[in-house]
Amino acid sequence: MSMFGFGARQPTSAEKIAAVENELKMIATMHARMTKICSQKCIDATYREGDLAKGEAVCLDRCSAKFFEAHQKISDQLQSQSQAMAGAGGGGGFGI
Amino acid sequence: MSMFGFGARQPTSAEKIAAVENELKMIATMHARMTKICSQKCIDATYREGDLAKGEAVCLDRCSAKFFEAHQKISDQLQSQSQAMAGAGGGGGFGI
Amino acid sequence: MSMFGFGARQPTSAEKIAAVENELKMIATMHARMTKICSQKCIDATYREGDLAKGEAVCLDRCSAKFFEAHQKISDQLQSQSQAMAGAGGGGGFGI
Amino acid sequence: MDNLTKSEQQELETRLQKRQVKEFMTLFGGLVDNCFTACVDDFTSKALSGRENGCISRCVIKSMATQTRLSERFAELNQSMTAEMQNKRF
Amino acid sequence: MDNLTKSEQQELETRLQKRQVKEFMTLFGGLVDNCFTACVDDFTSKALSGRENGCISRCVIKSMATQTRLSERFAELNQSMTAEMQNKRF
């Protein structure tokens, strides 16, 4: 066991693939969550129109920017909290 | 890589099993979604009665029929949209 | 096929690991569900305060106790219903 | 594609059994969530009240009846849809 | 970590294709859920009404446009965030 990911030993093929896969999975999950939330916040759910209204489109742009900012902010906050609690301990971490 | 599923080569056992499994999984997912939505639409959530009221039962029957119709309609719409965009391309498809 | 889990034969390593893993997974799922529901029931979602109010903390304690009681009660009810329907049949069961 | 050998069928069977266990657990969990959310709203005590117990019990019975009815409808609809799609294809 | 051999890349590719299929199914399922929930509320008949059909059709078009727009924004934001994090590190 090591604090630095795979430590001194070479990661196996399965581990390398799993690491890349996990990162992509995390990004996909974040994308799905953002889509769900920003749709709820910005889209008129009566569907009287099939086209995105100008106001809805602008709202989606701003919502996605705010979502990324919040995501980063919460990640930083958890990281500094966990560092305050755990002292030095590295390794895991909360960042995307 | 081929546009027609497994192409000319024979699918492996793992691929054949996965294909059947995926189809069953899709059906199970659709069943779960329908149950959730139609329960919300039709069932009185105060639970003053333990029996399904006649009106609730009829509502469930109609809701499930409408859900299947909507499912098929949306599948067709996506398919014609993706064909309009992609030109000929076959393979994947959206149908259940 | 046997009514008593793995029956007379020895479970394989994979089966033994899967069984322990499944039990832990079930507990984790129950924990996640309880956290979600009791947060919704007890926490003021305006977040004007960062600290848990005394009332919120007490509500969480009671909500978790009630959640466990409901979980057990529903498990027992399903078990007696399925026994009433299936006659003797053992094995699976609904308990945590 | 559906022409599986015997050993492939066995492997599939094993997987479907695992899936059934998983689906049952999801169903059970959903029942607890749904009936707890609908029936429990009083946190002045840490034990379920008589009213809450009754509500949960009726909720479980009604939810099972809902499940059963919807599963019957689903099977019928799925069958007629499959038949329709095969008519289109051939 | 990103230095994969050829066979590792192939294995990854296979897995990503499976993931894409899964994600597409989730997206499709979400679309059905969302548009059905938003558009269908009348259970005096077992067939979709003209109004419901129209609503579902507009909902699908609008949801696809929403998906597309958000995916573009997401790609931009993800790129600039990744660039920023690499600047911090080195």
Next chain:
Amino acid sequence: MDNLTKSEQQELETRLQKRQVKEFMTLFGGLVDNCFTACVDDFTSKALSGRENGCISRCVIKSMATQTRLSERFAELNQSMTAEMQNKRF
């Protein structure tokens, strides 16, 4: 059933570590969802306002405290339930 050999224990350990990573990501994602949904409702700007930032920060602190408290209760309740069930069995 709990009598695992050493190599089985190691395999289980590896799997549990993967599970923990997954659970942490779910918890983190849920936190982002919940705090963003509760705190952000103004889309006249593309940057978080001071009010929104403050709300998110308090939401994270409060959610962590909620998690901690519920995890303690869960552990206690789970232990007493397990003890009770074993008394029933033997």
